[in-house]
Amino acid sequence: MSKVTFETLRALNREMFGGRWSEDDLRQLVDPRFGVVSDFESMLHGLERILDKDLGDLPPDSPVAGCGE
Amino acid sequence: MSGGRSVESFAADLLAGRRSAVELTKASLAAAKRTQASLRSFITIAAEEALAQATESDLRRKVGGQLGPLDGMPYAAKDIFQTRGIRTTAGSRVLEDWIPDRSAVAIERLADAGAVLIGKTNLHEFAYGATGENAWSGTVANPHDETRLAGGSSGGSAAAVAVGVVPFALGTDTGGSARVPAALCGIAGYKPSMGRISLEGAIPYCWSLDHAGILGSTAGDLIAVAECLGAVGVGVVVAALPARPLRVGLVRGWAERSAPAVRQGFKTARDALAGMGAVLCDVDLPDLEEARTVSLTIQLAETLTYHGPNLRRPGAAFGDDIRAGLVLGQFLSAESYIQCKRLVARYLEAFRALFDDDVDILLTPACPVVAPPIGAVHVEVGGEKMPVGNALTLFTSFFNLVGAPAVVLRAGADPAGLPVGVQLVGDVGADALVLAAAHALEGQGLGMLAARHP
Numbered sequence: 001m002s003k004v005t006f007e008t009l010r011a012l013n014r015e016m017f018g019g020r021w022s023e024d025d026l027r028q029l030v031d032p033r034f035g036v037v038s039d040f041e042s043m044l045h046g047l048e049r050i051l052d053k054d055l056g057d058l059p060p061d062s063p064v065a066g067c068g069e
Numbered sequence: 070m071s072g073g074r075s076v077e078s079f080a081a082d083l084l085a086g087r088r089s090a091v092e093l094t095k096a097s098l099a100a101a102k103r104t105q106a107s108l109r110s111f112i113t114i115a116a117e118e119a120l121a122q123a124t125e126s127d128l129r130r131k132v133g134g135q136l137g138p139l140d141g142m143p144y145a146a147k148d149i150f151q152t153r154g155i156r157t158t159a160g161s162r163v164l165e166d167w168i169p170d171r172s173a174v175a176i177e178r179l180a181d182a183g184a185v186l187i188g189k190t191n192l193h194e195f196a197y198g199a200t201g202e203n204a205w206s207g208t209v210a211n212p213h214d215e216t217r218l219a220g221g222s223s224g225g226s227a228a229a230v231a232v233g234v235v236p237f238a239l240g241t242d243t244g245g246s247a248r249v250p251a252a253l254c255g256i257a258g259y260k261p262s263m264g265r266i267s268l269e270g271a272i273p274y275c276w277s278l279d280h281a282g283i284l285g286s287t288a289g290d291l292i293a294v295a296e297c298l299g300a301v302g303v304g305v306v307v308a309a310l311p312a313r314p315l316r317v318g319l320v321r322g323w324a325e326r327s328a329p330a331v332r333q334g335f336k337t338a339r340d341a342l343a344g345m346g347a348v349l350c351d352v353d354l355p356d357l358e359e360a361r362t363v364s365l366t367i368q369l370a371e372t373l374t375y376h377g378p379n380l381r382r383p384g385a386a387f388g389d390d391i392r393a394g395l396v397l398g399q400f401l402s403a404e405s406y407i408q409c410k411r412l413v414a415r416y417l418e419a420f421r422a423l424f425d426d427d428v429d430i431l432l433t434p435a436c437p438v439v440a441p442p443i444g445a446v447h448v449e450v451g452g453e454k455m456p457v458g459n460a461l462t463l464f465t466s467f468f469n470l471v472g473a474p475a476v477v478l479r480a481g482a483d484p485a486g487l488p489v490g491v492q493l494v495g496d497v498g499a500d501a502l503v504l505a506a507a508h509a510l511e512g513q514g515l516g517m518l519a520a521r522h523p
Contacts, residue, residue, distance in 0.1 A: 009400070012400070017399060020380065020381075020399070021396050021399065024389075025392050025393070025395075025396040026396065028389075028392075028393035028396060028397075029393075029396060029397060029400065032393065033389075033393075033446075034389070034390040034393050034446070035200070035445065035446035035447055035456035035457040035458060035459075036193075036197065036198040036199075036200060036202075036390050036393070036394065036456065036457070036458040037198070037365050037369070037394055037397070037456065037458050037459065038361065038362065038365055038456060038459060039456070040397055040400065042362075043362060043365060043366070043397065043401070046358065046359065046361075046362030047362060047366065047401070047402075047405045047408075049359070050359065050362060050363065050405070050408055050409065050412065051404065051405065051408055053408070053412070055408070055411045055412070055415065058411050058414055058415060059411065059414065060407055060410035060411050060413070060414060061277075061410050061411070061413035061414040061417060
């Protein structure tokens with residue numbers, strides 16, 4: 001997978017998300033200023049590895065709420 | 070530890086008639102106002118409402134009608150719990166004028182027990198982030214060093230307890246948002262098993278991972294409040310420790326990745342458990358970096374779904390850092406979200422298997438570092454440069470994925486006096502055992518570090 005560019009994000013924002021995001025918002029994805037969470041590129045690399053995992057027929061998690069003692 | 074500021078000591082004062090609920094509430098309100106300029110713990114201080122509640126409590130006590138140990142006890146709640154008639158902002162300009170017409174279930178339960186809500190505490194906007202930074206409401210400062218973070222997102226609740234404004238406070242915890250600030254501020258924090266404490270009426274951040282949280286001075290305080298909120302019974306906690314030696318799992322590699330003072334705190338707790346006769350063994354958990362990506366994918370997709378309609382509202386003014394998370398969520402695929410939810414199922418199987426065979430509880434460091442400076446973007450963990458938020462939740466966020474109960478306790482301080490914490494974690498549903506183990510560990514000398522703030 002090649003590095004996502006600002007131009008690609010701008011085009012996706014316009015064509016798929018109705019221009020919902022400002023250019024400042026999109027710039028955070030290629031040039032992050034905050035240290036709150038992983039940056040976009042790290043997330044995509046991490047997800048690439050996760051999507052490669054063969055989990056067989058395992059379904060998504062089921063709720064565990066309210067489990068007794 | 071907390072001097073005369075624990076739930077237990079407040080309850081004893083009320084019971085003996087040494088102080089009235091109105092006196093305690095006035096003292097809490099004065100402390101909240103006195104520390105607000107430096108710590109920024111509160112978004113709203115509800116003096117009038119609190120004094121009315123306290124007056125009612127004193128009237129009940131006069132006629133022998135007190136409601137229980139929390140009747141007349143001042144407390145604070147993270148400003149993400151809806152409060153009828155009191156502004157609820159979630160730390161966001163988006164909701165700066167919102168006054169709900171109902172209260173969250175947890176707030177109602179505490180009101181029914183006679184507890185006195187003195188105010189709504191500051192947080193990372195909409196609970197997005199473990200740093201507690203907030204450009205609109207101000208960043209909560211650490212009471213042990215005001216140039217450093219109190220942590221987040223429940224930073225205001227932790228700072229208010231650490232500095233003695235209130236004996237306990239409510240928070241929430243999606244990846245460590247109650248436990249991280251508890252650790253950085255040197256107090257006790259409890260994240261129950263998922264769903265054990267109702268979040269109905271709290272503004273959601275991520276439905277799949279949101280948990281309630283309690284912050285207090287001691288494990289005993291956590292137990293008293295948890296009982297009031299229906300999470301555990303005190304009697305069950307008292308009987309929870311097994312007659313045989315406790316089997317404690319130490320997650321391989323976690324302490325080694327931590328700062329020297331954190332490692333020392335972990336060793337102190339480990340040795341204390343061994344001194345109590347516990348049997349220690351090493352255990353493995355799934356890769357932390359992978360689990361972090363799983364957690365963030367679920368968080369950002371869900372929080373975008375919740376906040377999306379507000380993005381379209383004219384004049385909606387989210388802060389820049391939460392917008393950066395929301396836009397990141399926009400570019401994650403549905404396939405990624407579902408695959409991450411499938412990995413959670415795999416994690417849960419592996420996690421619960423630990424408790425089938427080898428261990429009763431886990432002991433881990435709470436955070437790998439002490440409180441970072443306000444404004445830091447990256448910190449070093451085990452020789453690796455990491456975003457601050459990722460570092461702070463490194464050892465906490467996995468346990469939200471599996472819905473397990475966890476308690477954080479102070480286990481020492483670094484040479485500059487900044488607290489370090491350890492975390493006890495149990496199998497899903499084993500809240501009583503985790504709280505009992507924390508209480509026993511406190512008996513060995515671990516516990517709250519009183520803040521130096523006046």
